[in-house]
Amino acid sequence: RLDILIKMPRGPGAFPVLAILEGERRQTGVILVAGRGPVTRIPEIAPTSSPALTLNLESRLRATKPLAKRKPDRIHHIDLTGDMNGYVWSINGVAWNKDVPPLPVAEGERVEFVLRNKTLMPHPMHLHGHQFQVVEIDGKRFSGAVRDTILVTPGRRVVIAFDANNPGWWAFHCHLLYHQAAGMFATVRYI
Structure with missing residues (x-):
């Protein structure tokens, strides 16, 4: 979107x-x-x-109102994992369950999520409660589009940045809802 x-x-x-x-x-x-x-x-x-679908268009899009330039205060490395065998989808090799710890952020921080798709399927990753900016694709930094969902294609690395400005608990998940239901889901929690 x-x-x-x-x-x-x-x-x-x-x-x-x-x-x-x-x-x-x-x-x-x-x-x-x-x-x-x-x-x-x-x-x-x-x-x-x-x-x-590729990331070619994504790498050419630019934000009309980009985030202010600043270094991240917190970086989360998020591997998109799983496969069709047993139909298990996960984040960092763990299918979400109530015991999976949330991704912590603090109000006022600039947060980066480093997303690496280690599967053979594309995953549209969606963050609730925030808008983020695409700031890197496969090692190339740029001021990309501002959005709430990013398609991460197989084998690719995408970095998104957002300002932690909406305290609470928020969902971060694959927007293919059957992938979300199978475990490609995380929570973001303000600490």
């Missing part, structure tokens, strides 16, 4: 913004119209299939 800002051309025209599922040709979307531009029907089938 992300918010995008689209600058419309001044002249009249119709501009489709389309979405195509990974590996599919079916498409949907909206048509943005400027002035009295003609609107034509968009075909339901795209000329080509969409490519596999």
Whole structure:
């Protein structure tokens, strides 16, 4: 998920913004119209299939309101682990249960999560109660998009940063809810 800002051309025209599922040709979307531009029907089938999901777009996105630059006060290393054998998904090799200790943070800290996907599946990792900024992909630092969910593709390393400014207990989990239910879940707790 992300918010995008689209600058419309001044002249009249119709501009489709389309979405195509990974590996599919079916498409949907909206048509943005400027002035009295003609609107034509968009075909339901795209000329080509969409490519596999990668982090290429993510590495090009930039925040319109990035986090203030500062060093992290706390870093958590989070390995996304598990596999289809037995259908167990986990964080740092442990499927979540009530005895798994939370990831501690303190109010006012800049926190970084270093996410390493050690599985063969992509995982959209979602943090409740906060927005974070993507600050590194595979060792390359940059001021990426601000969001609450990041897709971590197989074998990749993504670093996210957030300011601990919303005290309480918060969920951090794979947004593929069947992965979450199988154990790819953690809690963030203010101390």
